Amino acid sequence: MTALTDSEAENMEQKVALITGASSGIGKSTAERLAHAGVRVALAARREDELKKLADRIDSEGGDALVVPTDVTDRNDVQETVDKIEDSFGRLDILINSAGMMVLDQVQEANMNEFQRMVDVNVIGLMEVTQAVLPIMQRQESGHIVNISSLAGRKSFPGASGYSASKYAVNGFSDALREEFTGEETEYIRVTDIEPGFVETELSEGLPPEWMETLDPDDVARSIRYAVSQPAHVDVNEILLRPTQMEL
Numbered sequence: 225m226t227a228l229t230d231s232e233a234e235n236m237e238q239k240v241a242l243i244t245g246a247s248s249g250i251g252k253s254t255a256e257r258l259a260h261a262g263v264r265v266a267l268a269a270r271r272e273d274e275l276k277k278l279a280d281r282i283d284s285e286g287g288d289a290l291v292v293p294t295d296v297t298d299r300n301d302v303q304e305t306v307d308k309i310e311d312s313f314g315r316l317d318i319l320i321n322s323a324g325m326m327v328l329d330q331v332q333e334a335n336m337n338e339f340q341r342m343v344d345v346n347v348i349g350l351m352e353v354t355q356a357v358l359p360i361m362q363r364q365e366s367g368h369i370v371n372i373s374s375l376a377g378r379k380s381f382p383g384a385s386g387y388s389a390s391k392y393a394v395n396g397f398s399d400a401l402r403e404e405f406t407g408e409e410t411e412y413i414r415v416t417d418i419e420p421g422f423v424e425t426e427l428s429e430g431l432p433p434e435w436m437e438t439l440d441p442d443d444v445a446r447s448i449r450y451a452v453s454q455p456a457h458v459d460v461n462e463i464l465l466r467p468t469q470m471e472l
């Protein structure tokens with residue numbers, strides 16, 4: 225396991241992170257990585273049983289985890305989650321927006337209801353959670369939003385029209401948000417896009433074998449930990465990482 229430098233470890237101490245999509249894949253690995261670094265973690269997703277298993281493991285290893293079952297497309301749910309975190313931990317420093325889904329289909333054959341659902345989770349849900357945490361970060365005068373975009377948010381390919389559209393949207397949202405918080409009074413909120421190529425998770429199950437040169441979820445989690453452990457004056461804007469052998 226790669227160790228943090230002393231100053232990186234200091235930058236993480238006492239922090240609180242909300243991680244959406246924490247029941248599997250990248251969100252789950254990130255929760256574990258951050259908890260190991262001393263961050264208190266609030267675990268959000270719909271599958272409460274999976275979140276509880278993860279929280280028990282984190283707690284048994286000396287971490288501090290809070291289970292907050294949440295559907296990111298439900299505005300009331302999202303607000304309740306943020307309120308619960310503030311009640312339990314009294315602050316919120318890091319948001320990892322990892323909840324997401326992928327529907328791959330050629331435009332001509334695509335089921336637009338499925339595309340709608342994907343955009344609701346990947347884009348609108350991500351924006352809802354971000355908006356809900358901002359008042360706390362503004363009060364604290366510090367905060368870090370990490371959006372899990374994708375290589376597909378930088379480059380598209382046949383069959384990925386809907387998914388890519390959702391991830392290009394995430395990148396656009398992140399850029400605008402960063403600029404909204406750039407200025408003498410408000411330069412304390414950082415925004416990072418993480419753009420992985422294929423990662424072996426539930427989301428990538430069933431992809432054609434020729435695409436399946438993959439990253440491990442923990443490879444992505446380490447890149448997130450790097451971004452959030454930098455000193456306050458360093459805003460890592462984006463990290464694009466792909467499997468070395470990936471052809472796309």
Ligand SMILES: NC(=O)c1ccc[n+]([C@@H]2O[C@H](COP(=O)([O-])OP(=O)(O)OC[C@H]3O[C@@H](n4cnc5c(N)ncnc54)[C@H](OP(=O)(O)O)[C@@H]3O)[C@@H](O)[C@H]2O)c1
Pocket residue numbers: 244245246247248249250251268269270271272274294295296297321322323324325326345349372373374375419420421422423424425426427428
């Ligand atoms: N795997 C890849 O190749 C890859 C590559 C680049 C980017 N990404 C992105 O990385 C992020 C995480 O994906 P993953 O690969 O880790 O996939 P995953 O293992 O399928 O995880 C997706 C997570 O999103 C949660 N989720 C889905 N809909 C939700 C909703 N409505 N409300 C709350 N949580 C919801 C799921 O939990 P519940 O079902 O319990 O709600 C699950 O925890 C996604 O944004 C994805 O687009 C993945």
